[in-house]
Amino acid sequence: MPEGKIIKALSGFYYVLDGDKIIQCRGRGVFRKNKITPLVGDEVVFQAENAQEGYILEVKERKNELVRPPIANVDQAILVFSAVEPVFSTTLLDRFLVLVEFNQIKPLICITKMDLVEEGLEVEIQNYANQYREAGYEVLMTSSETAEGVKELFPYLEGQISVFAGQSGVGKSSLLNALNPMLELKTNDISSHLGRGKHTTRHVELISIANGLVADTPGFSSLEFIDLEVEDLNYCFPDIQLKSEECKFRGCLHLAEPKCAVKLAVENGEIPSYRYDHYKDFIEEIRDRKPRY
CATH class of the missing domain: 1.10.40.50 (Probable gtpase engc; domain 3)
Structure with missing residues (x-):
């Protein structure tokens, strides 16, 4: 039986990547009976009914699984945090880092909107970046407007399943558009009333970028330490x-x-x-x- 990877789940259909072909599949009733929900990122065995359609027969064992966003087998999390608008928050970053480390996902810290940083603040942001590097993390400084640091992201993406995560309004979709302008992902300006951006991403989908697969997600919608002791x-x-x-x-x-x-x-x-x-x-x-x- 052919095998592939689920790259999108939408309205009860699972889109399975097999080589360079995408097969639209449904899950067999046995999954509902056994309370198994196929997730984006799952390696699956499927049966093709024809060149475009088929059924998922088996979900392979997962190395990890996130509930929100619903995705499996993630290799790394690109934690996107803006230097300004919204302001850089070490509290929120450390919360994300703990959740990522707990799920055994490699983190990469990406500080965006460096083009908006004034000189005095730039020293402070660079100091934070160096402190996180000394703590053992990889840190990149980027700007979607000027393309600063964008090319440096490509080697990290190659051969990986990556999740882009961070609070609303930090520029996750803008950064993905800078990586691949063909995506044309929707972005929203930050609401001056709320001080945050609106969610613009509606479902989880793995997109091919730099010989890797990237999920643009609404971020971790739950940042509570539910299972952590x-x-x-x-x-x-x-x-x-x-x-x-x-x-x-x-x-x-x-x-x-x-x-x-x-x-x-x-x-x-x-x-x-x-x-x-x-x-x-x-x-x-x-x-x-x-x-x-």
């Missing part, structure tokens, strides 16, 4: 995890424990204080989370 958080901050190996006590949460290497690194300026503050805030949020039954 306190013990997981250490592993979602690579800079904190690295220093935690030097802590005296195994299982140190870096809160009130003595001889904690992480707290010492914060005092010495090796870990930015805002990263540690976010870590503590996230622990408190997880502890205050209402139990699910």
Whole structure:
């Protein structure tokens, strides 16, 4: 039986890429019975009824799965954050990074709208970029208007399934249009009343760019730490995890424990204080989370 990858799901149809052909498929009733929903990104076995249509018979095992947006087998998340309009937020970025790390997806931080940054603010944004690089992340500075940094994105996309994510109005669709002008994805100006952009992306679809597949999504519509436990958080901050190996006590949460290497690194300026503050805030949020039954 032929195999392929779902690149779009729309109105009960799944569009399966097999080589250079796209087959419009429906799911067999057995999926509903077994409560399996095929997702964009799934590797599937299908049966072709003719050259254009067929049925999905089997969904292969997934390496990861996001609920919102509904997509599977993601290799990396391009976290798109604007330097201005809306303002750069380390709190929101760290929240995205934790969710991405928890789902075992490689993050790439992409700071957009650099053409709008005034000189004084540019130093601040560059400092943030360097601090995140020192924490172990890849960071690119881009502008969809001037094409600054856009070409540097291409090598990251090759051979990968990538999700573009970030808050509304940061320029995800504009950046994708800059990568491939043929896309002509809709973009909306930021509402001056709300201070944010409107969602313009209606469904998840994998688009071929730079020999890779890219999903333009409305971002993570849920940024809550639903499945994350306190013990997981250490592993979602690579800079904190690295220093935690030097802590005296195994299982140190870096809160009130003595001889904690992480707290010492914060005092010495090796870990930015805002990263540690976010870590503590996230622990408190997880502890205050209402139990699910």
